[in-house]
Amino acid sequence: MRVDLGNALETTPGITTETLDRLDERVAAAHDRIAAGMADDEFGYAALTLPETADPDRIHAAVDGFDRPEAVLTVGIGGSALGAATLATALESDVDAYVLDNVDPDDARALLDDLPLADTVVNVVSKSGTTAETLANFLVAREAMADAGVDWTDRTLVTTGESGNLRELADRHGLPSLPVPDGVPGRFSALSTVGLAVAALQGHDVEAVLAGGRDGMASLSGSLYESPAYAYGAATYALAERGARTNAVMPYAESLETFAEWFAQLWAESLGKDGLGQTPARALGATDQHSQLQLYRAGPPDKLVTLVRPTERADVPIPETDLDGLAYLGGSSLGGLLDAEFEATEASLAAADVPNVRVEIDRVDERSLGELLYGMEAACVLYGELASVSTFTQPAVEWGKKAARGLLGGGDFPEADAVTEKRELRVD
Amino acid sequence: MRVDLGNALETTPGITTETLDRLDERVAAAHDRIAAGMADDEFGYAALTLPETADPDRIHAAVDGFDRPEAVLTVGIGGSALGAATLATALESDVDAYVLDNVDPDDARALLDDLPLADTVVNVVSKSGTTAETLANFLVAREAMADAGVDWTDRTLVTTGESGNLRELADRHGLPSLPVPDGVPGRFSALSTVGLAVAALQGHDVEAVLAGGRDGMASLSGSLYESPAYAYGAATYALAERGARTNAVMPYAESLETFAEWFAQLWAESLGKDGLGQTPARALGATDQHSQLQLYRAGPPDKLVTLVRPTERADVPIPETDLDGLAYLGGSSLGGLLDAEFEATEASLAAADVPNVRVEIDRVDERSLGELLYGMEAACVLYGELASVSTFTQPAVEWGKKAARGLLGGGDFPEADAVTEKRELRVD
Structure with missing residues (x-):
């Protein structure tokens, strides 16, 4: 992963090289804190050691019992789904990967009707084993398998914590299962069992993903000038402080579209607290x-644009044409056009004084993706240190969970009363 | 379309009923301006007359010559693609709809390799006939058809302006073609030939889409209290002025996911100018x-959340379960859970003083979609009037187009020089 901050200097809002020099002392202190957290396996920080602690053999052992399936269906939501989905979107495979990460009845029914359930592995992922959306979807998917005459116990992989509903279910039925590692919040779990089981089922090289993570880990150091991840984390923090409230993450590769979604969760849920945070905008x-x-x-002028691209890709030539005024396209290629647009957009933002950062990886493959995901996680952790927020928690989502549960008759929660007391001003 | 502003009152930022009362006088004046623009078919305003001026018979005549295809591939970008894609994502059909709206070589190659080209209609859309991405993709798609032994002139539909490359191409080869209506910017063209040809090819009821648009048209009036579209436009404007810089549009329906993308273009490109505008964030x-x-x-506290849902949908029951603590889910349904989550999220935002607006449609069908798209367009035009911006232009995208064209050797553009002079601060 390479980061170029040149177009974030002296923009509006913007930083200067002096800003970065001053910040670098705080980066050194933050790096010490991060390194100590990693060494002690502290909650959250432990995620940054996954490239060394994740056990690919265990993942293979859990999935190798399945005949090579036609499809994998991940039933999970948020951090239980997005890491796996990011790799699945980015990497080609003849095993199709699907995600059931919403409780939309039309969508769930259409997906389950279309899937070849006898040749599908259902990968249910919930650390607690009680996530309402995930468990509801799993119950529906399990019934669909039964209705299709498929023995669900033969086709289900469970990824969950050490105890709870899903752990008991796995034990009772002898299902293959994987542990969610301790100390790793969902949005930081892409390089663990949570993100890698689907990759293994799709035949991707999970060892290479972890090797990419180790490349990222090796590049962490006490100076932002030596670590691309810290350069990105420090610059985004400094820009946010100076008014870049939105960070538009714009990969120039369709295969990285889900990466932008994964990034949006990482950034929003980790840094959006105490009235602080930078709003991620997903672009393409x-x-x-x-x-x-x-x-x-x-x-x-409240934005930073993060432009992401692979520097190598397979290309498609644009045929010659006699169409008026388009001869310049012939002899070029779609990739050449895409790169020209990348550079033109970058320059166009710079010319308008809009800060932008270039993030490049070599190509969209396992190793580069491992490095990119790791790098963005480390950038996020550094940003959280510099902003003094509680990076690894998500307290603001609990209120709504209680209200929903109360509404469904799952207990007595005062939050549910607020729903019925909604203030109205209807125009229809 | 129904709009409920209750949860945007007295939040942070927020408005009061007094704010709305004061604003309503300006809404009356803005409505007069909009109505005059519509009556005179002025550029941009003409889009709001499409429910009456669009000619469904002409659309049917252009597409009926194709045997019912297996798939439709739209080759277009931005407003030339998003309206059609919004309808295609929302409505079920046994004719698959795809969009080639990027110049990503991997993606284009994979899509063209997978398509049954002999049974696919290629729908190429560009008003000017010179959009670089669209024409490059069309040249590639045309070659793929030729390579597959398909006569491209039998399988191509052209939607374009009165003159230009694509018009000449259609004339030369006798291709079925549709006009892009005068005075209608791309992002306002969903209810025209541009948005409706694919719907017709997919067998959807385009007359019902337009009838929904007419429902929206009929509800425009000189008071925000009488028009859901104006209520939304006036409230979002007032909230933006008071600090709601981001508008997170969050439909509770997978089928409306592309609608959020369409909305994001409408809002960003129409209102993001002169240092003003509200950043759309796509959520689900x-x-x-x-x-x-x-x-x-x-x-x-710089956000507004727009929660969108259909009030009726097909549902899927959640099976009973003996899993610990989840009995409350059994007997409920995925739709019931989704609605509980919608209302819980709305209340959770209100409890935290975050302004949110509820937008409801009856169900995801042609008529309600027509009304929703029309309503959001009218809301956007009203917002633009209140903010005194040039709603129907997009001057800031020209710079980058010239730079890209210069880089590809398509002419001598000084903008291209700025690309090569990029300032660098690389960390790798």
């Missing part, structure tokens, strides 16, 4: 040049 | 409760 190059770029360039 | 309920909600609830 070149498509969003025809959608979001007008706003990024000419709207309120 | 309930999934993003486990991703973005922590930030919305506890991050910077």
Whole structure:
């Protein structure tokens, strides 16, 4: 992973090299804190040791009992789904990967009707074993398997904590299962059993993903000038402090579209607290040049744009044409056009004084993805240290969970009363 | 479409009923301006007359010559693709709809390799006929058809302006073609030939989409209290002025996921100018409760959350279970759970003083979608009037287009020089 901060210097909002020099002392102190947390396996920090502590053999042992399936269906939500989905979107496989991460009846029914359930592995993921959406979907998926005459105990993989509902279910039925590692919040679990089991089922090289993570781990150091991850984390923090409230993450590769979603969870849930945080906006190059770029360039000066691309990719030549005014496209390629658009957008933002950061990986493969995911996690942890927030918790989502549970008759929660007392001003 | 502003009153930032009362005088004046623009078919305003001016017979005549295809591939970008894609994602059909709206070589190759090209209609859409991404993709798709032994002139539908490359191409080869209506910017073209041709090819009821648009049109009036669209436009404007810089649009329906993308273009490109505008964030309920909600609830108080749902949907019961602590789910349904989560999230945001607006449609069908798309367009136009911005232009995207064209050798553009002079601060 390579980071180029050149286009974030002297923009609006912006930082200077002096800003970064001053910040580098705090980066050194934050790195010490992070390294100590990693050494002591502290909650959250433990995620940054996964490239060394994750056990690919255990993952293989859990999934190798399944005949090579046609499809894998992950039943999970948030951090239980997005890491696996990021790798599945990025890497090609002849095993299709699907995710049931919402409780939309139309969507669930359509997906379960279409899946070849006899040749599908259902991968149910919930650390606590009580996540309402995930368990509801699992119950529905299990019934669909039964209705299709499939023995669900033959086709289910469980990834969960040391105790709880799903652990008991796995024990009772002898299901293959994987542990959710201790001390690793869901949004930091891409490089663990949670993110890698699907990759293994799809035939991807999970060892290479972890090797990429180790590349990222090796590059952490006491100076932002020596660590791309820390350079990104320190710069985004400093820009946010100076007014870049939104971070538009814009990969120039369709295969990285889910990466932007994964990043959005990492950034929002880790850093959005105490009135602080930077709002992630998911974008996609070149498509969003025809959608979001007008706003990024000419709207309120409260944005940072993070442009991500692989520097190598397979290419497709553009055929020659006699269409008027388009001869310049012939002899070029789709990749050449995409790279020209990347660089033109970057320059166009710079010319309008909008800060932007370039993040590059070599290519979209296992190793580079491992490095990218690790790098962004480390960047996020550093940002959290610099902002003095509680990076690894998500207290603000509990209220709504209680209200929903109360509404469904799952207990007596005062939060549910607030729902029925909603203030109305209806226009219809 | 129904709008409930109750949870945007007295929040942070927030509005009061007095704010709305004062604003209503300006709404009356803005409505007069909009109505005059519609009557005179002025550029942009003409889009709001499409429910009456669009000609479904002409659309049917253009597409009926194709045998019912297996798939439709739209080659277009931004407003030339998102309206059609919104309807295609929302409505079920046995004709699959795909979009080529990026110039990603891997993705284009994979898509073209997978498509049954002999049974696919390629729908190429560009008003000017010169959009680089669209024309490059069309040249690649045309070659793929030729390579597959398919006569491309039998399988291509052209939607374009009155003159230009694509118009000439259609004339030369006798291709079925549709006009892009005059005075309608791409992001406002969902209810025209641009958005409706794919719906017709998929067998959807385009007359019902337009009837929904007419429902929306009929509800425009000189008071925000009488028009859901204006209520939404006026409230979002007033909230943005008071600090709600981000508008997180969160439909509780997977089928409306592309709607959020369409909305994001509409809002960003129309309103993001002169240093003004409100940043659209695309979200999805309930999934993003486990991703973005922590930030919305506890991050910077600079957000509005727009919660969108259909009030009727097909449902899926949740099977009874003996899993510990989950008995409350049995006897409920996925839809019941989703609605409980919708209301819990709404109340949870209100309890944290985060403004949120509820937008409801009856169900996800042609008529309600027509009304929803029309309503959001009218809301956007009203917001633009209140903010005194040039709603229907997108001047800030031109710079980058010139730079990209210069880089590809398509002419001498000084913008391209800025690319090569990029400032660097690399960390790798």
